[in-house]
Amino acid sequence: MDISLQQVGYSYAKGTPFEKKALYVVNASIKSGSYTAVIGHTGSGKSTLLLHLNGLLKPTEGVVRIGDVSITSDTKAKELKMIRRHVGIVFQFPEHQLFEETVEKDIMFGPLNFGIPEEEARQRAHELIRLLGLPEDVAQKSPFDLSGGQMRRVAIAGVLAFKPSVLILDEPTAGLDPRGRKEIMELFNKLHNEEGLTTILVTHSMEDAARYADQILVMHEGRSVMAGTPEEVFGNAEQLKSFRLGLPRSVAFQRDVEKLFGKQFGTLALTEEQLARAIAEALKEEGER
Incomplete structure (x- = not known):
């Protein structure tokens, strides 16, 4: 399901003394099946933007297109x-x-709320319990008796239960330790690949954006200011610095190592594994001289 934003602006409490502009001019194109990371400093408009992507907010100006549906300020809630x-x-x-x-x-x-028959919804629930690595016996337990990590997986299962084709992740690893963060991000990456999802990750982590996304959208002060592949975006350190990133x-x-060797590597090392290989190759070339 393709998504596009064309000249999108949004104001909270528009037309009141408390009006606050959150988005000014946002243009973006997200292809079906892609993994897009949205990055930006605090207050750049990332969270407001994501609320437009399933109609929780409607644009004050411009158009949000999700598949065949266009959302404007005049779109009715039932649509x-x-x-x-x-x-x-x-x-x-x-x-x-x-809460259950x-x-x-x-x-x-979720599935019951969208009219899915009860038995089919129950079958989906048990499939997701297995898929998310939870013990089968948690099905009849209270979610509040589980560990924090297990509770998060149950909540994620609730989102996946109605089989969305687009999955939006708003800082999904907040509050987790490094091991828990890695497990959750790897889980989402697995779901993205195996289920053919269009995934949109809103994150402060440049590492997660570089490792998992194939496209990056940069937000700054309510505007979309940069877009491209991770190599294109993270290859422009000075411009990112101007956006406080x-x-x-x-x-x-890698940039520090390149200064040490006095030359640039052939490709940008977006992960630690890629960096290790690049350094090994550079050392090998030095040894052969």
Whole structure:
């Protein structure tokens, strides 16, 4: 499902004394099946932007197109239900949205709300419990009796249960330790590849953006200011610096190593593994001289 934003602007409390402009001119194109990271400093408009991608907010100006549906300031609420069926959002700390008495019921809630038959919803719930690496016996437990990591997986299962074709992740690893962060990000990457999802990751982590995304959108003060592949975006350190953003650790270290060797590597090392290979190759070339 392709997504595009054309000259999108948004004001909170528009027409009141409390009006606040959050988005000015946002243009973006997200292809079906792509993995896009949205990065920007705090207050750049990332979170406001993502709320437009399933109709939780409607643009004050411009058009948001999701598949065949165009969303403008005049779009009626009932016209947005189909969008919400196809676009799932995993918010920060999604476990705070758990509320049912059992894990099974919590995961089933979304599909039942969209008219999925009860038995099919139950089958989906158990499939997702297995897919997300949870013990089968958690189905009849209260989600509030689980560990923090397990609660987060249950909340994610609830979003996946109605089989969205677009998955939006808003800082999905917030509050997790390094091991938990890696597990969750690898899980989303696996789902992206195996389920053919269009994935949109809103993140402060340049490392996650570099490792997982194939396209990056940079937000700055409510505007879309840069877009491209990770190599294109992170290859422009000076421009990123002007937007108060840094480089992934591997890229920053690569630049230091290149100064040491007195030459640039052939490609940008977006991950630690790529950096290790690049350094090994450079050392090999030095040894052969």
